[in-house]
Amino acid sequence: MEKALRAYAEVLRLVRRLPKESRGYYAKYARENFVNYRDVDPSDSTTLHDLFQRTYNHSIWLLHKYSVDDSAADKLKRICCGPQSLSLSFGFWSYSHCCCGRLYSASLSSSSLSLILLCLT
Template sequence: MEKALRVYAEMLRLVRRLPKDSRPYYAKYARENFVNYRDFDASDSKALDELFHRAYNHSLWVLNKVTR
């Protein structure tokens, strides 16, 4: 759970780098995705790490796309 909160906080830090008009949409999108995976099996650390890695990479992709 602690790692998930750190990853979520990092997603929100990336959202703050977006233009102001798009921040609410992407903050809500990030939250909804974390809520959707709250029942994910936390005992599978490899799958969890992969999920966090995908979320972070997707956030970077959005950041690059929106700030161009």
């Protein structure tokens, strides 16, 4: 429960980085989603892992949609994915993996090129 509350608080912090006209919608959307899953069995680690992974992936997608730097979600990444998260850089390319081992983003640091690739593995 504590981890879910921390994730929810961080999602709301990220919503504040969005354009003013969209903040209310996404804050309400986030609240509805967290409320919908409040009865999930805390001992079901697979379901919890999937929900936290979705929380993080959806947040990254939203940040990219509004051209907000996804490094703003680093704290959410630590909450949802834990210390197993990994970021790798090769030359100008940067790849990031979350705890499930899925590539979630790739970006070319010398330009504004950025794309999201979900669940490639």
